[in-house]
Amino acid sequence: MKLVLITGFLGAGKTTLLQNLLKEYAGTKMGVLMNEFGEVSIDGKLISTQDFDLIELTNGSIFCACLKENFIKGLAEFLNYDLETVFIESSGVADPSNMQTILETTTKIAQKSYDYRGSICIADGLYFLDQLDLIPALERQVFYANAVIVNKSDLQEPDVLKEIEAKITAINPAAEIFRTSFCEVPVRALVETMGGAKQIADKETGNTWESRLKTSVLRTTATLNMQQLRLFLDEIKSSAHRIKGFVQTDQGNFEISCVNNFAVMNSWNESVSETEIVIISSVGIRIISEFHRLWEKYFAGISCEIR
Amino acid sequence: MGKDLILKTLRHEKVDGIPWVPFAGVHAGILKGYTAKEILVDGDKLFESLMEVNKMYTPDGMPVMFDLQIEAEIMGCELLWAEDNPPSVVAHPYSGDKVIPCKCKIPKKTDGRIPMVLDVMHRLKEEIGDQVALYGLICGPVTLASHIRGSEFFMDIIKDKEFAAQMVEFCAEVCIAMSNYYIEAGMDVIGVVDPIISQISPKAIEKLFLDSFTAVFDNIKSQGVLSSFFVCGDATIQMDVMCRTHADGISVDENVNIAEAKKITDQYGIAMGGNIPLTTVMLFGNQQDNMKYVVEMLDNISHENLIVSPGCDMPYSVPIENTIACVQAVKQTDDVREMIKNYEAVDDTIDVDLPDYDHLERPLIEAFTLDAATCAACTYMVKAALLAKEEFGDKVDVMEYKYTIKEDIARTKKMGVEHLPSLYINGELKWSSIIPSREELLAVVGPLI
16 A cells, blocks of 8 residues: 655645545545544535545654554554555645654554655745745655755745745755646646655654644634634734634635735635634734734624634 | 622723722632632532622632632643642743644643633523623633743743743634633633733733734633733833733732723723732731721722722632622722721731841842732742742752742841842842843852852
8 A cells, every 4th residue: 555745835836636536446446544633623614515535634743652552553554445545635734754653663553555656745835945044844844855846936936936946955955846736736647656755764853842833722702704704814824824624604605715924815616614713823922912902903893612 | 789889890981889809719629619720620619609708708809719720730730739829830841842842732722721711601690691601711811831841931031032922822712712602601801811921021021022912912802701800029121012912901910000001991992900918918917907998999099990809819718708898898988988987907927037148158039929829920930939949959059039928028028129029139139020041040150059
């Protein structure tokens, strides 16, 4: 059973790549293990229309001690299914340094092992350079990757893209680099040519670090005014690395996705039981005060819960 | 109605009386003959004792549980239990391990003593919740950070500011989770009790911890619940920055001149609470002493935005009649003023000999505290002193004098100690209210050896 790890910072395009993968692998038996940093899964809903086996692990990183056990159990469980390929979509801040140990433990538990093909890292063409300075896990994601996809390249200047690629090569000279929009790469062929895990002694993962990222989940059953929502998102996004979720508005349901200053709202035709938005803060705990201030400004009197 | 007095005062509305909140934490136990430990671990005994507090002390507001170690215990701190005090933290899980705890360590509703506390909150709410404002008290983020990281946290503030800020941010997330549990259980006011804050410079609080405190208070406010920020020790210089945390009220102990501090809180439109002296007046004074303190306080301070309460968690053995005298003085101030007009406090100071500081055999470090077993700031001050003992062994002497013991009170007065806790070396005041880091302490003691 082949195993592929997908890494990349919040909003770089991991779920998009996974959606492409599901199309390319349609008709084959595959499993997906998703790990989101927030306490609810948004990405799970985005791909749930497809037919495959899915295990979701939320509220932490699979490489951090608190979820590692469930991660290993999840991997071991898939080995008992009749699957051809398993993809792991890791949380955006996952540090994969101890993947080797995790696989060894999985083999011990399951008495079977994976054919680990290696990892594909997605770099955000718009924000990679800023993020690299800020988030130590990104360097490790690139370092351990067999291939790096520089996504959203249509939105970036060629000179900056060159600079990004030079940085990636400096960190990992062996990685194959792809420039894409919407993660459009010949992904099945890529997986076939990936040469397995980089042979390096395991490092202790930096994933106690990511406990520092503050994630909040906003919930409300109220139907929100679309115009007010746009204004609210427009202000709060400057305090967030990533915002994603589903909202009920007076103009219908939407899936929202913001990465730094870049925001997208897509119409969502399926039912949404309540508005649920995950916000990953770029200003630490101050996001809570910011949130309450802006909610009062745009939605005064409308009750909501932020956890 | 009493409860309204508290709610209105914390909302800065006009009231026609002065609200009174006895902080009967462990002291509640004595009213029913239970030890401190019994009421801190047994919900039925706690509930029974709190009902007695309500009966005896006719509070307008009261805390349900006053134990700053609940969160720390769940997060792996080892506690030392006492029969007449709340437990104290004796071992810190992140001492020597400089990492920010994983979010999975944030206490859950089902962890440790939280289910017991929530159950008592629900029962009290049902019984007296419409007459008395119930306070849910949580351990403040800076005190919690020092609980889980130990004395090294004070070094972090100096040497690795970003780490200290991140640690407090994590602890603020614990505070938010705890506030949410207590709000769900019907608490009217969340008290964020952070005694250690008086030991940290206002500049450091502003730069490193203000966002964390503000998030905690904003979260409480967003749920339509009121809040108060409790501090122990001399927090005079911290008052301004505390006012900027978005708390609805601040509560101080006898180390702060409440009349002066209230001028600052009034500027910010924040309620002020305090500050009947816990030991000298409530524990060791008589009824007249208690009446006199309260009446004089009320005569010297504006009554809007004011809540009268003990300075902090009342000592276990406070004579019941002393607390009753306080109630009387708050509620019948004019009658009580008349009663005590000719009263002069008895001076029963014991005579103590001070060491001959000029001829000591070895350096002497003296920690003057409220009581290291009950006051978190004092705990860390004594721990700081003991670092010198660890380093130099028998080459130094370390003493603690507690303000809960009459002889020690006399010594504290004779030394002219102005603020507790303070650290003296060879008879000279070196640190007043501010806890030294290991390096600072060794730099002073080392050359004396």
